[in-house]
Each structure stands twice: as structure tokens, then as C-alpha cells.
Amino acid sequence: MQPFTKHTGIAVPLLKDDINTDQVAPVQAMRALKPDYKALLFMRARQRDDGSEDPDFVLNKPQFRNPGILVTGHNFGAGSSREAAVWGMLANNIRVIVARSFADIYRENCLQNGLLPVVLAPSDADAFEQRVIAAMARRRSPSISRPRPSAARAAPMSHSISRPRTARVSWKGSMTSGSRSSTPTRSRRSSKAWRHRSPGCRPRPTAAYKA
Amino acid sequence: MPKTLFEKIWDAHFVARRIDGRDLIYIDRHVLHELHAPHAFEQLAKQGRKVPRPDLTFSMQDHTVSTRPGRTDESNPSGAAFLRAMREGSARNGIRVFDLGDPEQGISHVVAPELGMVLPGATHAVPDSHASTVGGLGAMAFGCGTTELAHILATQVIAMKRPKSMRIRLDGTLAPHVTAKDVALKIIAQLGMAGGRGHVVEYAGAVVRAMAMEGRMTLCNLNIEMGGRSGFVAPDGQTFEWIAGRPFVPKGAQWEQALKHWHTLRTDDDATFDTEHVIDCAALEPQITWGTDPSQVVGISGRVPDPAADPGRRGAIEGALAYMGLNPGTPLAGLPINRVFIGSCTNARLPDLQAAADVVRGRRVAEGVVAMVVPGSSSVKREAEANGLDKVFRDAGFAWGESGCSMCAGGNGDRGEPGERIVSTTNRNFENRQGPKTRTHLASPATAAASAIAGRIADVRSLTGAA
Numbered sequence A: 001m002q003p004f005t006k007h008t009g010i011a012v013p014l015l016k017d018d019i020n021t022d023q024v025a026p027v028q029a030m031r032a033l034k035p036d037y038k039a040l041l042f043m044r045a046r047q048r049d050d051g052s053e054d055p056d057f058v059l060n061k062p063q064f065r066n067p068g069i070l071v072t073g074h075n076f077g078a079g080s081s082r083e084a085a086v087w088g089m090l091a092n093n094i095r096v097i098v099a100r101s102f103a104d105i106y107r108e109n110c111l112q113n114g115l116l117p118v119v120l121a122p123s124d125a126d127a128f129e130q131r132v133i134a135a136m137a138r139r140r141s142p143s144i145s146r147p148r149p150s151a152a153r154a155a156p157m158s159h160s161i162s163r164p165r166t167a168r169v170s171w172k173g174s175m176t177s178g179s180r181s182s183t184p185t186r187s188r189r190s191s192k193a194w195r196h197r198s199p200g201c202r203p204r205p206t207a208a209y210k211a
Numbered sequence B: 001m002p003k004t005l006f007e008k009i010w011d012a013h014f015v016a017r018r019i020d021g022r023d024l025i026y027i028d029r030h031v032l033h034e035l036h037a038p039h040a041f042e043q044l045a046k047q048g049r050k051v052p053r054p055d056l057t058f059s060m061q062d063h064t065v066s067t068r069p070g071r072t073d074e075s076n077p078s079g080a081a082f083l084r085a086m087r088e089g090s091a092r093n094g095i096r097v098f099d100l101g102d103p104e105q106g107i108s109h110v111v112a113p114e115l116g117m118v119l120p121g122a123t124h125a126v127p128d129s130h131a132s133t134v135g136g137l138g139a140m141a142f143g144c145g146t147t148e149l150a151h152i153l154a155t156q157v158i159a160m161k162r163p164k165s166m167r168i169r170l171d172g173t174l175a176p177h178v179t180a181k182d183v184a185l186k187i188i189a190q191l192g193m194a195g196g197r198g199h200v201v202e203y204a205g206a207v208v209r210a211m212a213m214e215g216r217m218t219l220c221n222l223n224i225e226m227g228g229r230s231g232f233v234a235p236d237g238q239t240f241e242w243i244a245g246r247p248f249v250p251k252g253a254q255w256e257q258a259l260k261h262w263h264t265l266r267t268d269d270d271a272t273f274d275t276e277h278v279i280d281c282a283a284l285e286p287q288i289t290w291g292t293d294p295s296q297v298v299g300i301s302g303r304v305p306d307p308a309a310d311p312g313r314r315g316a317i318e319g320a321l322a323y324m325g326l327n328p329g330t331p332l333a334g335l336p337i338n339r340v341f342i343g344s345c346t347n348a349r350l351p352d353l354q355a356a357a358d359v360v361r362g363r364r365v366a367e368g369v370v371a372m373v374v375p376g377s378s379s380v381k382r383e384a385e386a387n388g389l390d391k392v393f394r395d396a397g398f399a400w401g402e403s404g405c406s407m408c409a410g411g412n413g414d415r416g417e418p419g420e421r422i423v424s425t426t427n428r429n430f431e432n433r434q435g436p437k438t439r440t441h442l443a444s445p446a447t448a449a450a451s452a453i454a455g456r457i458a459d460v461r462s463l464t465g466a467a
């Protein structure tokens, strides 16, 4: 995983609620074991019925050809657990999603891949969205960067908007180091130790499991 | 301290708390499917990691398999690579595959309970959002992505922040032809697409107690459609009776020991939940979706809503109506349809097929309607055939397929044509899910069957004279 230190990019407003992973990464685009993750992102919305590009879809607009930050509504990433819906973002160099809220599994998948899921306080979100919309007209873009070390000690995933056009985000854990947020070696050690003191009442494999 | 059942199961499987605030939760059973597992096998191979408990892990071929009789890997050309990668990765790691031709092959969420792979009070993981289907047995199941899937394979624990707890009490008695699917759609309509976000949901109340095991699984299956992290029904006598004797269920002294433990699997009387809902189901009628997400639901006697009446959601409703080709105020019942699909991990267990067959028996699918039944597992298919259900469906003009996910997400190429209106017993009516530009209405097997016969969205009660 690529470490997340600072990401500056063009913020793309897709201000809808409940955008689901079937929209982000359609199953029909995943017909190969290694599909084109760049092309599959919002594939349906990008195309018109005749297969040509839909100029009205936000990611097809000239100023958003190189997106960096997605700005969206409530419950982003609802539905299927497919991680391709995260890989598609990264393939398009989107490293930050600012949403009103995230679906649980999607948020986990983001953290596993160094895609930063940001939820701003409602008043900050209002202000941020306004700035994104304003910046869209001016073709300038807010950026999100890693704060100074002192601020990094704040609660994980807490954030503040401190300066115009800049959202500051602080967090701790794996996003900064680039290691997976799940560290198999440590988990496995704890898991083994736990099994030795696990309560006997849990169901155990019977002979049939060896079948 | 009184505890909820969620807390009891969580605490019993708690391994450690990580520095990032996530808990490591031991996973008793892990079931994989071929759409996502191959990538995880590849990650493991790259990292040089092994699967320590292949005996607790099972591989299902379900998402990309063809439903045609006599199917092979190549019957769905785009699925062949997934099926082979699943086979190879599983073999490398010593995991048993329920492959094409295996008498127990089927959709992971249908097969796991059927074989007793998953048990009351157990934890269960699947790289699939409908994992909580097995919550119907009183298991706590989590869906996850591919990276977490690799992590579970390598460690047998899942890492996640402890969710909050919710109880949904379902009061009353269901009217005839009103099923678990209708109850679930009603709940999603009431709580919304994100109503369960961050929560593990316990479904309780008289409706749930009276519900057959398969219905409880349908209810828990749809938990994710309101964003719930997991959902379950506390096990009871019916649960124990249902699982007794299934192939992977403990036997003899182990069964007795397990049974003793399972009897403790209930929420303590004074335990409190972070969120509680009570829904009265006494007057509930069959439900159906009109829009493009599973919360856009009305009763079968209802009408397409008017966006003007809901200013907060006006844009979303207008978008959905445009996609669905519907006008505000139109009654749902009577809308002409092109296709009916009865299948999926939501509604393709034996009682689902039975309910549909009871409606279909002695009738014909309407002219011009394409109708298809795909059993949730090979064993459901066998049992259905033993009961003559395949004949009932075939005689009526339904196609009868081999088990798999089929048209639910179209991962195997089964799909509707652009513009078609489909009544489907599946779980997601998202745009383009059942094929580009298809218009899906989610409903129960009985409603889907009645609609196939009528050639229009139909109230099963008027067809069978129960209304």
C-alpha cells in the first residue's frame, strides 16, 4: 500500500446520497480477473446509451479529467463489498473521499488501501462543499494535506478546516506508514494465543470438517 | 452486567484490541466465493503466507457459474478464469471447494447453513455483503472486502471497530401471503438505506419467533440493504431442531455440550441497545420496490410516489422514476412486465420455491414474459425436484436452472435486456444491476410468481383469492 502523507488534487463534486458500489464498479465491468480498474470507475454513468461518452457526467468534464478528491453525500459505498470500488478510485488517482457518511464495509476497504475516507463535521462539510462548487467554477481546487505532527495526535479520523481551500485531516495508524491496516503477523499471534485460552463452549470442528 | 446477545458473541470471540481501536474477532467459519477469493489467494502467495485453519474455511463457486444444464467452466466464458483460480488457490491452501458438479454446490449463504457449517453463536465471515444471511441461525456474520479476506485467511481473525447494537422488534402476526421478504422491505423502507449503519441488529418479536428458519435467513440477508454491519435472530428450539443432524454439525457428546451453550444465547432481560425500533406487522401487505434502491418500497396496493410530496428527497425520487419509466401516482399492481426471476441468496431456499410453485401450479406464464427459477443450492434443487416443483415450474413455462447467483448480479452473464421491467426475488434493484437499463422490482417469491402469471405486477392475494 502506498503511504498516505499528503495528497493534493482536484476535488470533484458528486453530491448525491447512497451512491452504491454497483454504480462505482459495475459487475459487468469485472468480467476479467484483472479488469481495467481505471475504466470501470462509474462506467455506466460515464457512458450514454449508444456507448459514447456522456459529457454531462462530472468526471467527463474537462476540468475533472484528473480527479484527486471525490466529494459526495451520505452513505457513500452502500451495497456490495467489492473492493474494486476502491481500486477504481486509486487507479484514477483519487486518494481522498470526503463524504457526509460512508457505508461500513466501504470505509473499511478504503482504509485497507490508503484511500482516505473523510467525514467533516456538518457545518464544515457545508462550507467545504460550497468551496468545491465555487472552485469548480474557478477551476481551482481545495486540497487536503497531512497536518503537522502536533495535530496528528488528535483523535483518529478527526479533522478541521483551518484555512480557506485547505481541509486538514489528522489520523493515526497505518495510513501514514503505508503498512496494511490489518497486520497479519500480529493478528495471527494474538489469534493463536487466544485459541489456547478460548472457552470450551464454542462449537468445534467435528470429524466432518476433515472431509 | 446484563448483556445483549451481540455483546455475548462479540466478547466470546474477542481476541485483542489493536492500537487503531479495532478489535480482533475470532472467525469460526470462513466461506469464500470465486469472484473475490482469487485476489486474496494471490495476495497471500505474494506475502508467502499460509492459511492456518483450512479446516474452518470453505470455497464456493457461485457468482460466475452458468445455470445451464450440463454446465462446464466454459459455459460462461468470462467465469472460467475465476473458477480455475478459485480451484487452484483453494488447493494450494488445502481448502475444500464446492465445485461445479458437487452435490452440495450452491450460493455460499445458502449452503453454509444447509450443511451446518455455521452454528448458533458462531462467528462467520464471507467476502460478500450478504454474509449476515446466516444470522437466521443465531450466528454473527460479517461481510468484508478482499484485503480483509486475505487477513482472515492468514490469521482467522477479522479486524473491526466494535459496532453499536440495535434491536428491531417485529410485533403482530403476518397475514397470509405476507412473508419475511415483505417484512424486510418494510423495515428498509422505514429505516432507510443507512438506518442500520454501524450497528449489529438483533431481530426480535412475535413475527420472528413464528418465522420459519428460511424466513429468518431472508430477513437477515436483507440487513445489509439498510446498511447493517450484521444482523441475526437469537436461536430457539426451532433453530436447534433445524440444524440437528446436518453434516457439519457437532454430534454425540459435542452436540449435547453445544446445545447447553446455545441455550444461553439470548439477550438478557435488562440489557440495553444503542438503538431500538418497534414495527407492527399486523396490517402489513405484500411489499414491492418501485425505485432504484431497496428502501424505495410501497405496499402492493400502493402507488408510485410523488416527488413533490417529499421535498427532501425530490431529486433522488425523480431520478429513480425517470430510470424506472414510471409516473407519480401510478398503481404498482397492473404494471406490465417482461421478465421474472426467482432466485438468489435472498429467496431461493426450498420454502421460497414452494411458495412460488403453489401460486404457479396449474397456471401458465403470461405470453411474452420470460420467467426463470434458479435454486439457491444444488441440494435445494434436488429436494425441489423430489417434490415435483421443477415440473410445476416447467409446465407453467418457467426455465429451471442449475444453482448459482445467476441474474441477481449478472456475474454469470444471465441478465435482462435494456428497458425490461423485471420482478425479481433478489436483494438489489440498483440501476443496471440485472443488466444495462433493466428496471427491477424486488418482491417475494409469491408476488414474483403471481406477476409472471398475470404478465403484470400482481397482488398474489387477488390471484389466489386470499384477499
Ligand code: SF4
Pocket: B062, B063, B107, B108, B109, B128, B130, B344, B345, B346, B404, B405, B408, B409, B426, B427
Ligand atoms: S445471490 Fe446475489 S446477493 Fe447473493 S451472493 Fe449471489 S450475487 Fe451476491
